[in-house]
Amino acid sequence: MSKTSPEARIKALRAEIDRHNRLYYVDAAPEISDREFDRLMDELISLEKAHPEFDSAGSPSRKVGGAPIDGFVTVVHRLPMLSIDNTYQPSEVREFDTRLRKLIPGSPVAYSVEPKIDGVAISLTYEDGVFTRGLTRGDGEKGDDVTANLRTVRDLPLRLLCDNPPPLLEVRGEVYMRRDDFTRLNDSRRADKLEPFANPRNSTAGSLKLLDPAQCARRRLRLFAYGLGSVEGIRFLTHAESLERFKEWGLPVNGHIRLVHSVDEVLEIIAEWDERRASLPYDTDGLVIKLDDLAARERAGATSKAPRWVVAYKFAAEQAVTRLKSIDIQVGKTGALTPVANLEPVHLSGTTVSRATLHNADYISQKDIRVGDMVVVEKAGEIIPYISRAAHDRRDGTEQPFVFPSQCPVCGSAVARDADGAVWRCQGRECVAVLKRRLRSFGARAAMDVEGLGEEMVEQLVDSGLVKHLPDLYRLGAGQLESLDRMGETSSRNLLAGIEASKGRGLARLLGGLGIRHVGETVAEAVAGAFGDLDSLMAADEGTLASVDGIGPERAASLRGWLSDPENQKMLLELRELGVRVTADGPKRQLVAAIAGKTFVVTGTLARFDRLGIERAIKDLGGKVSGSVSKKTDFVLAGENAGSKLDKARELGVKVINEAEFVELAGL
Ligand code: IVH
Secondary structure, X not given: OOOXXXXXXXXXXXXXXXXXXXHHHHOOOOOOOHHHHHHHHHHHHHHHHHOHHHOOOOOHHHHHOOOOOOOOOEEEOOOOOOOOEEEOOHHHHHXXXXXXXXXXXXXXXXXXXXXXXXXXXXXXXXXXXXXEEEEEOOOOOEEEEOHHHHOOOOOOOOEOOOOOOOOEEEEEEEEEOOHHHHHHHHHHHXXXXXXXXXXXXXXXXXXXXXXXXXXXXXOOOEEEEEEEEEEEOOOOOEHHHHHHHHHHOOOOXXXXXXXXOOHHHHHHHHHHHXXXXXXXXXXXXXXXXXXXXHHHHHHHOXXXXXXXXXXXXXXXXXEEEEEEEEEEEEEOOOOEEEEEEEEEEEEEOOEEEEEEEOOOHHHHHHOOOEEOOEEEEEEEOOOEEEEEEEOHHHXXXXXXXXXXXXXXXXXXXXXXXXXXXXXXXXXXXXXXXXXXXXXXXXXXXXXXXXXXXXXXXXXXXXXXXXXXXXXXXXXXXXXXXXXXXXXOHHHHHHHHHHHHHHOOOOHHHHHHOOOOOOOOHHHHHHHHHHHOEHHHHHHOOHHHHHOOOOOHXXXXXXXXXXXHOHHHHXXXXXXXXXXXXXXXXXXXXXOOOOOOOOEEEEEOEOXXXXXXXXXXXXXXXXXXXXOOOOOOOOEEEEOEOOOHHHHHHHHHOOEEEOHHHHHHHHOO
């Protein structure tokens, strides 16, 4: 009998170690001792060292950590990693359910109710079943490439247990640290005279940013997979189905996920959870409630920040008690007056808080909150502090009830209460606070993107009286600008060029920039797309507006109300006369025959485009972009340092082009 070849032995060892990893971390049913396990691993590592030709990214030996790295590269997510809207009361979860059902009439409604793991969100890419890239969430659009560290995560499979893996599978999930591992880590940090971590979430985030994967390996990070990103070559009908498949493939899925068929059952789980969460070996900060049906999710859609098919229910936040020193009134871009508390600084979940919102006038009077009171501060979503109540039993009689102003603190105009709510608004057409905020959001990148119109410039333009109404921006001339303080010729020229360039942004970005209540980026785009130009939009009644996908009655009423106001109409007409484009964007370019309908895979670094830029260019010209090479790929566009995808293209005989050839094909 011939001796087993090194290649065969390496293969066998990898399979054996994968199996034991799974038995240990996923099934919690180990079959061998740690020593036996280490022996297998040592044998694999020394064989791999002797035979580098059999190196593989999927080898479990990578779990002990590869060589240190220099830093983290930022990578654009294939699909943005959105966040989730939070709720804090069972009634808000009911409202979510009602809202969602209206958006998807006729679709089945079942919810997956899941623990909200308090760790770090990540995206894991598996190509042909092998883990090839892991990114942090970052800003949602792009994150850091932390692949080397993620390879060391205990229960993260480096290779999916699957004979026929999809060419591309992006798994979303949470990396976390168990409380016992966290305590052990902090004990050893204290022993080494190092600052201990504040909580398991911070230590997870810190561990993922270590430059030495071997050190990360010792942190004992773990994973829960809870969703899909971009996938190719496989289709799922429901979320539950995808989780089942994850489990089969060896991806760890939380064992407390429940599928239910009514909001009442969701609320029952919420009621039980406070107790149950304390018994878990890891931290959770709430529950996530997700629509199960994936086609219905598509119909429900998303705002620019969060999908409409998911909501988080957050457990009661940490609290702190401090003194309320005074109350300021802030005037927002829609004229809303918001009371803000000035507090004796107090420490709360990791930050020092000295200001907190009091929401509105009714909130202050209903809760009988007075200046001088000791108040309870909490953090909503652990970010924005708010005052939940006053400690009435700690009063000494010196506290003063707050008198809500009857005039705008900025312009002195009368204030009036909204017909539909508790908000008071400045009625002044010329309130400079409102105008300043409005100009800022009008000029923001996501809106009209007016280069040069920063905070200080807005202050100057408004305070000098050069801009009294929004359209005045388009009436500015070089002579006027140069009369302003600290305004040189160059900055004046830049601002004017920025203003000029903003004229062409189109109807969606104009509407999104006007500060209309309930009309953000996503709604503005939907409306602009549906009506095409300002005249058709002006002619639409409330019902027609409400029938646009993703709008609904509340937004339609707000928009119709705004459009019907003669002052606003005048402003829109002025803007149009001043040359601001009030039509929607059509397709960005003519489709290009050489590219339309063709599938591209981009690999390596390009000179003229970043990843997002090249993907947009291909899509604008009618092409499709895919993450992995298969026989169906029409072109592989290869830049500098192209790697395995280029090899695969050659292997399959897929046409490979370089950047110059692409530019030529595209006629760019
Ligand atoms: S779903 C668009 N499910 O909570 C929906 N998120 O902003 C994507 N999180 O940091 C998220 N447990 O990483 C989902 N079972 C779970 C989760 C979960 C924890 C985190 C997530 C993100 C935050 C939500």
